[in-house]
Amino acid sequence: MPLPASSPTRVAGAGTAALRRRLQDSPGRGQVVHAGAQAVYVLLGDRVVGVAARGAVHVPATIATALTHLPAVEVGAPAEVAEGVLHVAGLAVSVDRLVAGDVPHLPADAGARLAATLPDLSPARDQLPAAALAALAAGDGAAVLDLLGRGDGLTPVGDDVVAGWLVAARGLERDRDAVADAVRRHAHRTTALSATLLVDAIEGGCIPEFRALLLALAARGDAASPSGVAAAASRLAAVGHTSGAGMLLGATLALGT
Incomplete structure (x- = not known):
């Protein structure tokens, strides 16, 4: 199913360096597997990537945005990653700001x-x-x-x-x-x-x-x-x-x- 022809709304987002690399290195088409006002998740290949509104849980596979809520979209709707940008629900979202994702060394106690x-x-x-x-x-x-x-x-x-x-x-x-x-x-x-x-x-x-x-x-x-x-x-x-x-x-x- 082709993506909508109308121009998407460009949205800056935040995420880990690993997520940014994945979006840049793995272009392709997928579909929405979960849709809500606070988070939308897209299945691309065998892994999921998401977009989150402000205040939603920021899981590692999700691009956090400043949007108060996300546009309505149906499960099964098409999505695409191209040139490091996730296109879904009329949005074009990318990781413009990096957030720390490393695990610190823990002491024995x-x-x-x-x-x-x-x-x-x-x-x-x-x-x-x-x-x-x-x-x-x-x-x-x-x-x-x-x-x-x-x-x-x-x-x-x-x-x-x-x-x-x-x-x-x-x-x-x-x-x-x-x-x-x-x-x-x-x-x-x-x-x-x-x-x-x-x-x-x-x-x-x-x-x-x-x-x-x-x-x-x-x-x-x-x-x-x-x-x-x-x-x-x-x-x-x-x-x-x-x-x-x-x-x-x-x-x-x-x-x-």
């Missing part, structure tokens, strides 16, 4: 510092099998089969837990190979959006609220603050219905909390 400030994670934990969570804590790739696609949310909470584990384990320099390999093999078991976010997590990609927590845990000396860790953990846990709590739960498993 990061888990203990996080444990002292944890909010209630039972809304995420109670949806998932305890045996699978224990296996993930041990870095066992078999846990992935029992967690991917399980639980509620646009990104199932089990996926959020695995993503949180991958990112925090990277910061702690834990061996992630078994879990990462299992994610790559079984990503088809979940939604296209969630599969993309899991691959991003393997590469160290996470939402800003998660990175803020990691930075608080990485702080040393005068910059280290229990209240700062507690505030960052609470902000992460509040993201989405269970997404932030799931990511935080995954981080606690990776850090041995």
